[in-house]
Amino acid sequence: IRTQLNESVASIKVVTINQKSAPEEKLDYSRYKNTEKGRRVIAIGGLTLSRGLTLEGLSVSYFYRNSKAYDTLLQMGRWFGYRPGYDDLFRIWMNIDAQNWYAHIANAVAELRTDFRRMSANRLPPSRFGIRVKAHPDTLIVTAQNKMRSGQEFEHSISFSASGVETAYVAKDQLNQQNVDWVKQFIKERGTATTQKNKYLWSGVKKQAIAQFLAGLNISNLNMQFLPDHETGERPLVKFIENNPYTTLDEWDICIPQGENDIVPNFLINTGTDVLGEVACRSRQFEKTPKSASYFKLNRQRVGDTSDEKVGMSISQLAAVENAWKDELAKDPEKRGKSIPGYMYRKIRSKPLLTIHFIKAVEPKVKPDTMMKAIDIGTDPIVAISLSFPDFDPESKGKSVVYRLNKVALRDLIGEEEEEGDDTD
Incomplete structure (x- = not known):
């Protein structure tokens, strides 16, 4: 040599x-x-x-x-x-400063690419889609000030207090079948269920069991709240559920609502009686997605309906929600005639709620050009979930992250929450 x-x-x-x-x-x-x-x-x-x-x-x-x-x-x-x-x-x-810069930018770009995939999945032009770029906490700027244009810096507090989370993008094919099997195993371990109208309910489930269940689900990264950490691969929401310090979140309610579609095969619920309970799927419409995509997208990105939010709440709590809504109507008469939105229940409820939905596709009622036919979805039950958090952090002490947002993202972030009406079966 x-x-x-x-x-x-x-x-x-x-x-x-x-x-x-x-x-x-x-x-x-x-x-x-x-x-x-x-x-x-x-x-x-x-x-x-x-x-x-x-x-x-x-x-x-x-x-x-x-x-x-x-x-x-x-x-x-x-x-x-x-x-x-x-x-x-x-x-x-x-040098070490440059290494840290590139590490931060790599994470920001990865988040931005996920936003672009969400924009594509929603079939929205850039003018109608909110784009955000995570700002650097110290030295770096996204770009020169003369290029920033409509971008504004906004500090977003990451807190799930009184919030609702749904998986509107659901896994398909083998990934979905794995989810169905995972749900069956999880529910079998929960023991006897009580019934509340047309819903099965389990109470007092430890947060560690909830976190383990969520970690084992195939959840699309297009569900923004479940985005994984780019360094560890873990989902911060799941880690928060498992390790948070709030006693209010120590024990959860679990609900499986009934629909009016086909029965989930080989799935029986222990009701504490001689008769085992069956689970009927809910009917939902689906928007068109690329054939190569690993997900299906629920219409209007709505998984459950507002009645799900009532599960596990006492009569006095439901009455408190109705009184709070009357106060809202007195302040804003334009809201009259609308049903009580989900966030009103989350403000009052005392325990977090995991709702597991079994869904069957139905034929689209409107805009068939943008919707998928039921035959293209298939006949297998599809699993989706909803999380409802109580107001455990009223002072909003969640972790703060600074983002550089365009006008659409800023409007979406600070605008009023819009609630859809009940999507009944």
Whole structure:
């Protein structure tokens, strides 16, 4: 090896790449196409390199540039190396600050890509879809201020207090069948159920069991509240349920509502009597999704209905909800005639609720061009879930994350919550 070292490096030249570089020092690879060793250089440069100049066969980079904008750093990152077959030999040298910058930007870009997939799944143009980019807590800016335009910085508190979460994007094919089997196993371990009207109810289920159940479900990342952490792969919502310090969230209610569609095969509920209970699927419509997608999308992104929110609540609590809603109507007469929205129940309820839905597709009633036929969904029951959190954090002490939002995202985030009417079977 030592005898070959000199020959191997002798053809390497150190060149400065900028606007004033001599013609023979320009990175013109075509002039060296038919030579034995090709063009072999140590290239040193500023703006010319940082604007995305391609260095063929680049394998080692020494990065020393003090830029503080996401877009500039990403642009410079394009020439970090891409020599096929030599991936294990790539070396990028930079100081610890730059390493942390790129780690933060990688997470922000991953979140942004997920938002783009949601936009595509919703078939919405950019003008109607809210886009957000996570801001850096200290040094970095998303882009230069003169390029920011309608973007505004907004501090979003991540708290699930008095909130509702649904999986409107549901798994299909084998992933869904795994969910059905997982639900059957989970419910079997819960023991005897009580009944509340047309719903099965289990009370006092420990939060660890809820977290374990959610962790075992196949949940599409298009359900925004279930986005996994890009570093650990774990879902922060599931970890919060398992490890949160709020005593109000220690024990959960579990509900399986009944519909008027087909019976879920090979699934019987222990009701504490001689007669085992069956589960009838709810009827729902589905919007069109790409054939290659691993999910189906429920119409209007609504899984349950408002009556689900009443499960596990006492008569006095339901009365308190009705009185609170009367106060709302007195303040805003335009709300008269509307049913009590779900968030009113979540403000009053004392325990969190997990609702497990078994769903069958039905033919679309309106806009058939944008909806899927039942035959395209299939006949197997589809699993979706809803989570209803009580108001366990009235002072909103949730973790704060700063995002740079466009106008649509800002409107969606701070606008009033819109509740759909009951989607009855």
